[in-house]
Amino acid sequence: MDKIRIGIVGYGNIGKAVEKAIGQNADMEIAAILTRRPPELIKPKTQGLQVDLIDNALKYRDQIDVAVLCSGSAKDLPEQGPAMAAIFNTVDSYDTHARIPQYFDELDLVSRNAGKTAVISTGWDPGLFSLLRVIEESVLPVGSAYTFWGPGVSQGHSDAVRQLEGVQDARQYTIPIKAAVEKVRQGGEPQLPTREKHLRDAYVVAEEGADREKIAKDIQSMPNYFADYETKVIFISQAEMDKDHAEMPHGGFVMRNGKTAEGYRHVIEFSLKLESNPAFTASVLLAYARAAFRMNREGNIGAKTVFDIPAAYLSMRTGAELRREML
Amino acid sequence: MDKIRIGIVGYGNIGKAVEKAIGQNADMEIAAILTRRPPELIKPKTQGLQVDLIDNALKYRDQIDVAVLCSGSAKDLPEQGPAMAAIFNTVDSYDTHARIPQYFDELDLVSRNAGKTAVISTGWDPGLFSLLRVIEESVLPVGSAYTFWGPGVSQGHSDAVRQLEGVQDARQYTIPIKAAVEKVRQGGEPQLPTREKHLRDAYVVAEEGADREKIAKDIQSMPNYFADYETKVIFISQAEMDKDHAEMPHGGFVMRNGKTAEGYRHVIEFSLKLESNPAFTASVLLAYARAAFRMNREGNIGAKTVFDIPAAYLSMRTGAELRREML
Numbered sequence: 344m345d346k347i348r349i350g351i352v353g354y355g356n357i358g359k360a361v362e363k364a365i366g367q368n369a370d371m372e373i374a375a376i377l378t379r380r381p382p383e384l385i386k387p388k389t390q391g392l393q394v395d396l397i398d399n400a401l402k403y404r405d406q407i408d409v410a411v412l413c414s415g416s417a418k419d420l421p422e423q424g425p426a427m428a429a430i431f432n433t434v435d436s437y438d439t440h441a442r443i444p445q446y447f448d449e450l451d452l453v454s455r456n457a458g459k460t461a462v463i464s465t466g467w468d469p470g471l472f473s474l475l476r477v478i479e480e481s482v483l484p485v486g487s488a489y490t491f492w493g494p495g496v497s498q499g500h501s502d503a504v505r506q507l508e509g510v511q512d513a514r515q516y517t518i519p520i521k522a523a524v525e526k527v528r529q530g531g532e533p534q535l536p537t538r539e540k541h542l543r544d545a546y547v548v549a550e551e552g553a554d555r556e557k558i559a560k561d562i563q564s565m566p567n568y569f570a571d572y573e574t575k576v577i578f579i580s581q582a583e584m585d586k587d588h589a590e591m592p593h594g595g596f597v598m599r600n601g602k603t604a605e606g607y608r609h610v611i612e613f614s615l616k617l618e619s620n621p622a623f624t625a626s627v628l629l630a631y632a633r634a635a636f637r638m639n640r641e642g643n644i645g646a647k648t649v650f651d652i653p654a655a656y657l658s659m660r661t662g663a664e665l666r667r668e669m670l
Numbered sequence: 671m672d673k674i675r676i677g678i679v680g681y682g683n684i685g686k687a688v689e690k691a692i693g694q695n696a697d698m699e700i701a702a703i704l705t706r707r708p709p710e711l712i713k714p715k716t717q718g719l720q721v722d723l724i725d726n727a728l729k730y731r732d733q734i735d736v737a738v739l740c741s742g743s744a745k746d747l748p749e750q751g752p753a754m755a756a757i758f759n760t761v762d763s764y765d766t767h768a769r770i771p772q773y774f775d776e777l778d779l780v781s782r783n784a785g786k787t788a789v790i791s792t793g794w795d796p797g798l799f800s801l802l803r804v805i806e807e808s809v810l811p812v813g814s815a816y817t818f819w820g821p822g823v824s825q826g827h828s829d830a831v832r833q834l835e836g837v838q839d840a841r842q843y844t845i846p847i848k849a850a851v852e853k854v855r856q857g858g859e860p861q862l863p864t865r866e867k868h869l870r871d872a873y874v875v876a877e878e879g880a881d882r883e884k885i886a887k888d889i890q891s892m893p894n895y896f897a898d899y900e901t902k903v904i905f906i907s908q909a910e911m912d913k914d915h916a917e918m919p920h921g922g923f924v925m926r927n928g929k930t931a932e933g934y935r936h937v938i939e940f941s942l943k944l945e946s947n948p949a950f951t952a953s954v955l956l957a958y959a960r961a962a963f964r965m966n967r968e969g970n971i972g973a974k975t976v977f978d979i980p981a982a983y984l985s986m987r988t989g990a991e992l993r994r995e996m997l
Binding site: 360363364366367368440443444447464469471473474475476477478480481482483484485528530603604605607608609610611612613614615616617618619622623625626627630633648649650651652653654655657658659660662663665666667669670 | 687690691693694695767770771774791796798800801802803804805807808809810811812855857930931932934935936937938939940941942943944945946949950952953954957960975976977978979980981982984985986987989990992993994996997
């Protein structure tokens with residue numbers, strides 16, 4: 344069988360991880376990297392791989408079965424998503440929650456016109472966590488839903504700290520409060536205010552001579568990001584930052600407590616513990632790239648989310664194998 | 671919108687639970703109960719509900735949108751499954767693993783000929799656990815899979831003990847060994863022999879004058895069922911059995927340890943803690959009944975498993991709502 348030819352659009356953390364992850368998927372091969380940067384600056388791991396400008400994407404129309412969009416949601420995907428979905432089947436991890444419906448509609452229109460399939464907003468949250476929220480609610484319609492994130496590095500919160508005066512570098516860890524997770528596991532549908540669900544630890548490298556007390560106060564009082572949480576600020580050296588905080592672990596829990604009609608209580612829990620957020624995200628993106636390819640081959644075009652995709656489309660196994668070995 | 675009219679076929683533990691669970695699904699209503707027993711012996715909870723013989727099923731062809739098959743897998747479903755799938759959209763919890771491929775093929779043929787949709791082998795295992803096994807493997811293709819069952823009552827093992835000489839009543843609990851679950855959570859892909867994964871506790875009411883030592887030995891040496899496990903046998907009175915062991919709790923864990931290409935380790939875990947196995951199974955069956963109804967309306971006929979069904983079809987929410995609120 345011909346392999347699914349994967350194009351990588353955007354060669355940052357996730358793009359690099361996608362390139363490596365292709366080797367774990369026997370039915371896939373890498374076709375090209377498309378980038379906004381001067382292509383000669385990109386040094387892919389794959390020998391002899393084509394690297395070109397995104398603006399030349401049209402040239403790769405017949406060489407790429409699915410383009411995995413690995414750029415950021417804030418500025419890049421709103422532009423690149425529609426542009427790429429007009430040329431290729433695509434999969435992305437668009438995560439600006441408030442704009443997802445609009446992004447879906449845009450990609451749906453563009454991809455339908457082009458006869459392509461565009462899987463949006465996958466990865467683990469949005470992505471697997473969203474999928475589990477829907478499955479859990481569907482099988483236990485009367486109940487309460489809970490999502491905990493971490494322990495792990497929050498990119499957005501780390502960036503917010505880095506913007507502060509006197510901060511040279513920062514890394515923020517979101518930590519689910521064990522007692523809260525345990526309470527949910529007990530099944531009684533507890534009410535959990537924000538402060539009781541997560542802690543935030545900020546590791547900060549201060550600039551020389553900076554006012555550390557002020558930095559700590561600035562962080563702890565930052566609205567939306569930290570003010571509603573118990574936030575610890577820990578000052579470290581740049582050497583410690585580089586040595587101890589280079590990895591990007593993450594994870595979390597999607598849980599549901601509910602009652603069936605007779606009053607019986609049930610607890611459903613899904614959790615991830617990831618040593619590397621981009622590596623796992625890349626791995627999920629490729630499973631959904633397989634789905635985009637297969638759905639498109641069957642004429643199932645337009646924008647799709649994790650809610651629209653049967654698990655069989657994610658798997659390398661055939662339907663008969665799945666029924667025999669996995670059911 | 672018209673409600674989905676549910677027919678219940680077989681009015682045992684699961685059938686009764688399905689009847690109650692319909693009230694938690696605002697888009698469903700109950701249409702009829704079909705039974706092998708004399709209909710006048712059935713006392714449904716719903717006032718004035720039609721109860722009739724399965725043999726008269728054809729009369730209900732236009733009154734039932736989805737028939738939920740609640741009979742046993744050993745003897746009833748192999749016969750009732752194909753018979754009902756020729757008349758109605760169906761959903762069942764067929765769980766004789768070795769015969770699933772054949773059962774799928776039979777129902778696929780029959781339901782296609784009738785223009786119906788037949789969802790087979792759902793509930794939680796087979797069902798949600800199977801679904802999670804496939805999702806976990808697809809997003810983490812290099813790794814090891816683990817399923818733990820319990821703590822909970824195993825019907826099959828309880829029945830096996832009840833067959834023994836001198837046993838008046840029995841209830842068997844399967845208990846996952848915490849240290850093993852914890853080892854998997856640590857992520858190192860441990861090798862776990864059968865004896866290190868589960869314990870078995872058998873609560874037994876002995877007949878008067880029976881040889882308890884012999885009963886215990888008979889249980890502990892029973893091949894396939896108990897010989898490979900550490901099995902505790904606890905003798906109790908019938909009064910204690912009726913008082914303390916009337917419920918049917920169950921649950922378990924579907925876990926995967928894996929490595930992405932760079933060597934990063936990841937742990938995925940899905941777990942259920944159920945106060946009542948039949949109540950939860952019934953709730954899952956109804957979510958898949960919704961899917962069967964919708965797929966059939968779209969012309970997607972034939973036999974389906976949990977692997978073939980997008981999560982959106984399980985949910986009472988619209989696609990737009992799901993994207994806005996759950997993604």
